[in-house]
Amino acid sequence: MLSISARHAQTYGKTRVLILGAAYGAGHLQAGLALQAALAHIRPEWEVKTCNFVEMVSPAFDVFSRKFYLFMVRHFPLCYQWFYHLTDAVKPRKGYLLDRFGCRRLQGFVDEFGPRVVVATFPTPGRVAATLKLEGKSQVPVVMVITDHTVHSEWIHPGVDLYLVPDEGVREMLLKRGISSHIIRVSGIPIRPGFADNLNQTAARHHLGLDEKVPVVLLVGGGNGRVTAMEEICAGLSRLRLGMQVLVITGEDVTYRERLCSKFEGDPRFRFYGFVNNMAEFMTAADVLITKAGALTLAEAASAGLPVIIYRCLPAQEEANALYYAQHRAALQVRNQEELLLSVEKILLDRGELAASLSAAIRKLARPRAAFDAACAIAELVE
Structure with a gap:
């Protein structure tokens, strides 16, 4: 049960x-x-309050597990894929190390902070919060926000009060796994409110210091560009004899960014950036995006109406994301560098026909109000 201080915070203090x-x-x-x-x-x-749950439980384990995850998806992607599908086939247990320590840590944090609802954008904290509720150690409702276009068994827990999902296909997957329809809401993948609103390409290029008349290729590698073959992609693009501007966003890996800068400093068409907070401006400035299949990046591209080429997506959930966009003809999924370079040339040189088709298709998948729709659903649950 909640502590007296938490109950007092819920009843008399802020929500x-x-x-x-x-x-x-x-x-x-x-x-x-x-x-x-x-x-x-x-x-x-x-x-x-938004927190990194794993860091909350153990900062040391957070650092180790992130490095291990990146190592696996970069060097042993098939092993990661095997592990993903293996764990999907079994019911998650509280015996998981992170769950055991997480229950104690989260219970203490819930008692101290006194939330009216716990919202999980990653399955483990949602599962831990739902376990506390079923064991009678918490009365706080739990919301799972599924952030890929597929469902893994770790998202499923009988103590969850509401599932917010990205599309109708994921809703059907939950129904097939026995989740009641009345606790599923299709809200989309939350992206920053107002993403790409009131922006135009000319203004975005001017603000970024780009030539307004030269095509822009945007290369995004997610939070860590090292896992997405960026060096290989840049090498291929450097061989194209096209007038273009290539913007490369490597994420938080500063060392990798410096390495790419050094390798391609002789080609003035390339510009390299680390983690950026103005992704909407970059996407508005671009003519085409090359990326893996991170669901949030694809959702942002859809909101911006930006043509997408998916290359070297990570296994498991990103494969499902790529399939979702490819099935709607909202992105080009290429298998090798030759197909990638041909696709870039075609988008930039075909007088806009392919680009217009891809832009129209991806806009149909856009849910620019996804964060607001999810927020309203959370507010309804609380109130």
Whole structure:
């Protein structure tokens, strides 16, 4: 049960919302921050906190597990894929190390902070919060925000009060796994409110210091560009005899960015950036995006109407994301560098026909109000 201090905070103090994610890629925490911004807009009197759950439980384990995750997806992607599908086939147990330590740590944090709801953008904290509720150690409702276009068994827990999902296909997957339809809401993948609103290509290019008349290729590698063959892609693009500007966003890996800068410093068409907070401006300035299949990046591209080429997506959930966009003809998924370079040339040189087709298709998948729709669903649950 909740402590007296937590009950007092809920009854007499501010309404508090706790959003928990993880840093395995940038998408989970970014989705949480998008929800926080939307909640601040619709309920400015509420106090909303977004945390990295794994770091909360153990900072040392957070660092180790993120490095191990990146090592696996980079060097042993088939092993990661095998592990993903193996764990999907079994029911998650509280015996998992992170769950055992997480229950104690989260219970203490819930008692101290006194949230009216726990929102999880990564499955583990949602599962832990739901376990506490079923064991009678918490009365706080739990919301799972699924951030890929597929479902893994770790998202499933009988103590969850609401599932917010990206599309109808994921809703059907949950129904097939026995989840009641009345606790599933299709809201989309949360991206920052107002993403790409009131922006135009000319102004975006001017603000970024780009030539307004030269085509722009944007290369995004997610939170850590080292896992997405960026060096290989840049080498291929450097061989194209096209007038273009190539913007490369490597994420948080400063060493990798410096390495790419050094290798391609002789080609003035290339510009390299680390982690950026103005992704909407970059996407508005671009003519085409080359990326892996991170769901949040693809959702942002859809909101911007930006043609996408998917290359070297990570195994498991990113394969599902790529399939979702490819099935809707909203992105080109290429198998090798030759196909990648041909696709770039075709988009930039075909007088806009392919680009217009891809832009129109991906806009149909856009849910620019996803964060607000999810925030409203959370508010309804609380109130």
